[in-house]
Amino acid sequence: MFNSRRGGLLAAVCSAGLICGLTAGPAAAETLADAIALAYDSNPTLQAQRASQRALDENYVQARSGYRPSLSVSAGGAYQEIRTPAAARGLSIDTNGDGIPDAAGAGIRESNSGSGALSLNQPLYTGGRVAAAVSAAEADILTGRENLRRVETQVLGTVITAYVDTRRDQEAMRIRQENVRVLERQLEESKARFDVGEITRTDVAQSESRLSAAQSLFQSAQAQLAISRGNYVAVVGQSPGDLAPEPSLATLLPATVDQAFDTAQADNPLIRAAQYTEQASKARVSGARAERMPTIGLTARLGYSGGAEPFDGDLYSRSVTAGATVSIPLFSGGLTSSRVRQTIERNNVDRIGIEGARRSVLQNLTQAWSQLTASRAIIGSTDTQVRAARIAAEGTRQEQQVGLRTTLDVLNAEQELRAAELAQVNARRDEYVAAASVLAQMGHLEASYLTPNVPRYDPKSNFGKLRITWGWVPWEEPIAIVDSVFTPQPKEKPAPKPVSAAQ
Known part of the structure; x- marks a missing residue:
């Protein structure tokens, strides 16, 4: 897979590949839905964020382990040797305790021992410590899901931008190429008229100058298209072919900016993530206060001890403790009081962060909506401009034939026509990107809205598998209920549900 993508990237920045792609595209045009589906399934940024979310889900299991028993086994062995000299400062030494002083030389005493134990600990009540950790983990997971939505929005926004940029640059290259053809014909006509004495050398030079400038702009258009194709490969994963016109986003857009902002307050992942972050820090406040509460637990221990060498199990002593x-x-x-005050202030920071996120979304949404409104107005103006410039260029060429216009007039008319066509292409691109930006701020620039038929990645499925997994014990549920009496639980907001999608 990686080799094929690398080959696609090389093809995207190859001029020969660009020209071939324009002249001999695939039989079926590639759609924006195809690009979104491919990026949704294979984009490395999105895949990495999903893996990070699955790792975050494990925090819940780790927090719940505080309700579960812990079982450990230990074993040990020891050897001891004591060497005592026969005499110290002329005094006899009795090392074996038989009342008879040792003979000359050193007395040696050896001993060994072995032991093993099995220990069990079961918490019954943690004062809310574990409950607070579980609540904080759940809120962190909800925050992670919103961050995953935010990354998905960014990736799909990049896909849309790369798609419309490639189509814009393909159209710009076509316009530049057509301009070169027209100016080549104009130069041939100018040379023919110069040969018969109808115009001067100055007119021919003007045509040559405009043709050279047009050829330079055509080369720049080729380079810009190569850049856009490279961006497309980077985010989608394959080189673009014959791109079909992008579908309208009008069915997903609200009628007014006020409706857009109401939707953003409910569905924007940045705001929702800030709200879940505040819930997590609120749970941690309860965890800090729980440090003042008592804890209750059960303990049990089974131990064996005796001589290690020679080993005789019948001689081992057994101890049972419960x-x-x-x-x-x-x-x-x-x-503890300091930690409580600290977590309270951190919760204040997160609560204030909700308002900061809301204002940021309001600012970004206002900018995107204003850009959308301006782009729509510009599209109308450029459509009129292109029609008028086309009529003016055709009329100027006809008037030149009867001597009413000069060669420079014709060249200027053609230049104005190409500028109008390029402005039209850019305006349509800007309008589509602005519409996508509005949807992004609303929290609706997601695969479920844009490509509802594509199987959707559900982060809840992995979390559901971890709800009851290895280590779970049935009695942890009543323990959790008692432990969480005074702990705030995270409140999950309803997930955004698409009503309609672009087809």
Whole structure:
């Protein structure tokens, strides 16, 4: 796959490949829906964000493990050798305790031991510590899902921009190429008229100058198209072929900017992520306060100990211990209170961040809507400009034939026509990108809206698999209910639901 994509990228920046792509495209035109579906399935940025979200889901399992028992086994062995001299400062030494002083030389005493133990710990009540960690993990996961939506919006926005940029540059290249052809014919006509004495050498030079400038602009158009094709390959994953006209986004756009902002407040992933972030920090405030609460747990231990060498299991002693522990924090030197104050202020930061996100979305949406409105007006103006410039260019050529216009008049008319056509192409591109930007700020620039028939990646499916997985025990549910009595639970907002989509 990577080799084919690399080959597509090389083809995208090859001039020969550009020309071949323009003159001999595939039988079926590639649509914007095709490009979005391919990027949605294979874009590395989007794939990496999905993997990051799956990793984030594991935080829930790790937090829930605080309700579950822990079982550990330990084993150990020891060897001890004591060497004592026969005498110290002329005194006899009795190393074996039989009341008889040792003989000359050093006394040696050896011993060994072995032990093994199985320990079990089961929390019954953590004062809300684990419940707060679970709530914070759930809120973090919801935040991660909104970040995944935001990355998807960015990727699909880049796909749309790359698609319309490529189509714009293909059309611009066609216009530049047509301009070269027209000016070549104009130069041939000027030379013929100069040969019969109808015009001067100055007219021929003017035609040559305009043709050279047109050829230079054509080369620049080729380079710009190569750049746009490279951008397309980078985000979509394959080189663009014959691109079909992009579908209208009118069915997805609201009638007024006020409706767009109301939708953005409910569906924009940046705002929703800020709200979930605030819920996570609020849960962490409860976790900090829970440090003042008592904890209750059960413990059990089974141990064996005896000599290691020679080994005789019948000589090993066994110990069994079971009990309940209650731990009540009394004084922490102000540490717990400081942590509570700290988490409260962090929650204040996150709460203020919601308003910051809302204002940022309002600003971006206003800019996108204004650009959309201006682009629509410009499209109307450029359509009129192209029609008028085409009529003017044709009339100027006819008037030149009867001696009412000069060669320079004809060249200027052609230049104005090409400029009007390029302005028209740019205006249509800007209008489509602005419409996509409005949808992005509304939180509706997603595959579910743009390509509803494409299978959608659901981040909830992976989280559902982790709800009951290895390590789960049935009695953790009642423990969790008791532990979470005073802990705020995250509130999931309804997911945006597409009403209609561009076809």
